[in-house]
Amino acid sequence: MDGILLQQIVNVISLGSIYALFALGYSLVFSVLGVLNLAHSALFMWGAFIGLLVTDRLEMPLWVGLIAAMIVTGLLSVLLELIAFRPLRKRGAARIAQLISSIGAAILLVNIAQLLFIRVYNRVEAAYPRGLVPRQPIIIEELGLRITPARLIVVIAALVVMILLQYLVTRTSLGQQMRAVAFNQRTASLLGINVNYIFLMTFFLAGALGGLAGVLYALITNVVDPFIGQNIALIGLTAIVLGGMGSINGAVLGGFIVAGIQIISIDTVGSSYRDALVFLLLFAILLIRPQGILGQPESTRA
Amino acid sequence: MKKFRLILSVLFILPLIFVSVVSADEHDEDADTPPIGFWEECETPQNLPDELTIGAIFGLSEAVAVYGIAQRQAVELAVAEVNAWGYLGEGVTLRVQFEDSAGNAQQAIAAMEKLVVEDGVLAVLGPTLSTEAFAADPIAQENGTVVMGVSNTAIGITDMGDFVFRNSLPEEAVIPGTVEQAIDALGLERVGVMYGDDDDFTISGFDVFVDALDDNEIEILSVETFARGDRDFSSQLTSLIARNPDALVVSALAAEAVQIIIQAREFGYDGPIIGGNGFNSPAVLDQSGEDAEGVIVGAAWNIGDPDPEPSSEAFQQAFVEEYGVAPDQFAAQAYTGAWLFATAIRCADSDDRADIRDALAAIEDFPSPLGLYSFDENRDPVHDPIAQIVFEGAFLPLASVIEGAAESDE
Numbered sequence: 001m002d003g004i005l006l007q008q009i010v011n012v013i014s015l016g017s018i019y020a021l022f023a024l025g026y027s028l029v030f031s032v033l034g035v036l037n038l039a040h041s042a043l044f045m046w047g048a049f050i051g052l053l054v055t056d057r058l059e060m061p062l063w064v065g066l067i068a069a070m071i072v073t074g075l076l077s078v079l080l081e082l083i084a085f086r087p088l089r090k091r092g093a094a095r096i097a098q099l100i101s102s103i104g105a106a107i108l109l110v111n112i113a114q115l116l117f118i119r120v121y122n123r124v125e126a127a128y129p130r131g132l133v134p135r136q137p138i139i140i141e142e143l144g145l146r147i148t149p150a151r152l153i154v155v156i157a158a159l160v161v162m163i164l165l166q167y168l169v170t171r172t173s174l175g176q177q178m179r180a181v182a183f184n185q186r187t188a189s190l191l192g193i194n195v196n197y198i199f200l201m202t203f204f205l206a207g208a209l210g211g212l213a214g215v216l217y218a219l220i221t222n223v224v225d226p227f228i229g230q231n232i233a234l235i236g237l238t239a240i241v242l243g244g245m246g247s248i249n250g251a252v253l254g255g256f257i258v259a260g261i262q263i264i265s266i267d268t269v270g271s272s273y274r275d276a277l278v279f280l281l282l283f284a285i286l287l288i289r290p291q292g293i294l295g296q297p298e299s300t301r302a
Numbered sequence: 303m304k305k306f307r308l309i310l311s312v313l314f315i316l317p318l319i320f321v322s323v324v325s326a327d328e329h330d331e332d333a334d335t336p337p338i339g340f341w342e343e344c345e346t347p348q349n350l351p352d353e354l355t356i357g358a359i360f361g362l363s364e365a366v367a368v369y370g371i372a373q374r375q376a377v378e379l380a381v382a383e384v385n386a387w388g389y390l391g392e393g394v395t396l397r398v399q400f401e402d403s404a405g406n407a408q409q410a411i412a413a414m415e416k417l418v419v420e421d422g423v424l425a426v427l428g429p430t431l432s433t434e435a436f437a438a439d440p441i442a443q444e445n446g447t448v449v450m451g452v453s454n455t456a457i458g459i460t461d462m463g464d465f466v467f468r469n470s471l472p473e474e475a476v477i478p479g480t481v482e483q484a485i486d487a488l489g490l491e492r493v494g495v496m497y498g499d500d501d502d503f504t505i506s507g508f509d510v511f512v513d514a515l516d517d518n519e520i521e522i523l524s525v526e527t528f529a530r531g532d533r534d535f536s537s538q539l540t541s542l543i544a545r546n547p548d549a550l551v552v553s554a555l556a557a558e559a560v561q562i563i564i565q566a567r568e569f570g571y572d573g574p575i576i577g578g579n580g581f582n583s584p585a586v587l588d589q590s591g592e593d594a595e596g597v598i599v600g601a602a603w604n605i606g607d608p609d610p611e612p613s614s615e616a617f618q619q620a621f622v623e624e625y626g627v628a629p630d631q632f633a634a635q636a637y638t639g640a641w642l643f644a645t646a647i648r649c650a651d652s653d654d655r656a657d658i659r660d661a662l663a664a665i666e667d668f669p670s671p672l673g674l675y676s677f678d679e680n681r682d683p684v685h686d687p688i689a690q691i692v693f694e695g696a697f698l699p700l701a702s703v704i705e706g707a708a709e710s711d712e
Contacts, residue, residue: 118371123368125589127560137568222561
């Protein structure tokens with residue numbers, strides 16, 4: 001049975017990496033704007049879709065698909081900021097208006113993808129090409145472990161990106177400006193920071209992270225359709241609330257916790273209780289520690 | 303501006319006229335020997351109005367569109383044939399009003415209300431999922447309008463009333479035979495079971511599987527569950543495969559079936575996977591590729607049937623010609639469903655809903671793509687099922703593959 005436990009831990013790490021990447025995008029936008037971008041799940045789906053088009057239709061290798069997906073979803077995300085968020089912000093609209101606007105954008109993005117799917121594939125789902133990653137699993141006999149190359153790629157890609165992001169936010173001038181804007185927009189602009197530029201960069205980064213998560217998710221699950229963002233939208237929200245809204249490390253931690261609870265609950269009590277357990281924990285955290293595990297109270301967040 | 307509009311509309315209308323003239327010519331040639339229909343058994347109707355409308359509720363968006371779009375295409379094909387061949391008499395046109403249920407019970411109810419109460423259609427095909435049928439069919443029953451499921455295979459669909467029909471073989475008719483043949487052929491003793499526990503179709507499939515396994519004294523090592531829309535099955539598969547089953551038995555819809563097949567192979571399981579009706583789709587084969595080898599599934603219809611009905615061959619040909627892809631069982635059933643409605647209307651020679659119901663129930667030995675087709679006293683379908691296994695990338699009849707393997711062993 002130890003073999004099972006180890007294998008399940010591997011499963012948690014690979015699924016958690018994807019959740020963490022996805023939640024990071026949510027978290028970035030929230031920490032800088034103070035608004036949830038609910039179209040983030042649509043960007044996740046678009047990432048998976050662009051990856052599919054590049055590797056399947058254009059028959060390019062995986063790394064091209066990954067980069068193309070990140071660039072396209074990053075740009076889509078910038079477009080979201082320009083169309084769905086900035087005009088509202090300029091008019092001083094309430095945060096809830098921006099939230100609703102992002103829901104509208106999500107629906108639009110999903111519908112466009114649906115039309116494209118039918119046009120390109122004559123149905124609403126399609127699979128990544130079979131030979132994209134080697135299928136032969138890496139077997140560690142003594143531990144009873146099997147790791148597929150796809151899952152290995154997912155974990156490595158996620159780790160690399162998370163480390164780069166951490167570096168970018170804490171060590172670069174752009175990161176410092178982002179944190180300044182997150183702390184206080186007004187002060188930041190008085191200090192000569194181009195706030196609108198920072199917003200654009202934040203949206204680009206968040207979109208690219210979401211898109212990357214989408215391709216990696218599709219690598220594990222093979223099939224893409226316009227609705228794969230629906231489930232992960234809630235999972236990502238749960239992850240950032242658990243970890244702490246606006247905290248980068250919190251988003252990562254939250255992603256892994258949610259994946260862990262899902263995998264363990266399926267194995268022990270059955271999938272029917274899986275989401276119930278996840279949301280029960282969310283509820284408990286909100287009661288006991290509303291700012292999340294790694295979150296700081298609103299006033300000191302930066 | 304007015305002139306411009308006139309020119310524009312002429313430009314639009316001209317090709318339409320041209321196309322309709324051309325297509326009418328084409329169909330005149332075919333009209334000699336229609337491969338499907340009660341041309342002899344029932345007289346050409348005399349008492350029908352010029353336009354008849356039936357409804358169809360299919361899942362045309364969301365995940366369920368895997369089935370729904372093929373169903374709509376098949377019904378459109380059938381109705382085009384009915385009209386082109388004058389099945390309901392000269393100058394009588396059959397129309398279909400399509401509604402999208404999106405795999406959602408509430409939306410299916412709304413669609414049924416609209417078709418039956420507002421539009422007053424003669425009869426309704428669908429809805430796609432059993433879950434939707436349980437929600438929406440009572441409305442048709444209350445209003446005395448026939449509803450025929452062409453893909454509802456859960457237990458109890460036709461118990462909803464005497465206006466509720468289906469032409470899709472229920473799981474309880476397909477699964478026991480499939481399980482028994484698989485056990486006989488492969489000598490199974492211990493299996494792991496996995497099913498979706500939030501969908502009527504996958505739950506009733508699971509119940510029938512468990513009964514069939516018990517009847518054959520097969521040990522069930524473990525039962526794992528999942529939810530509709532799940533993509534990652536690593537947890538369930540890890541714990542099932544660790545118990546070394548002789549076979550995996552899975553009750554799932556197509557979208558989840560693909561993932562389960564692929565991921566089971568990734569976790570190193572290479573034994574047989576016995577599936578419910580949801581596995582029976584070319585999409586499952588396409589998307590799971592060589593991982594699908596050894597998947598066993600019972601079916602109402604098989605495109606590779608070594609001895610197909612003439613109407614089945616004609617249907618395949620017409621479908622490929624029209625849509626460029628091979629039809630699946632769901633398309634064959636939807637196509638047959640539309641033809642059954644047309645036949646009921648022809649034989650009833652009436653646009654009265656009760657007459658149509660009676661004529662439909664009375665249909666016997668109709669030469670459909672599914673085989674010689676009849677309804678039993680519960681308005682459930684009667685025709686021969688076919689047990690099949692994925693072998694070298696295609697669904698083949700299980701018996702013939704086992705025979706072939708035995709011969710090559712000798």
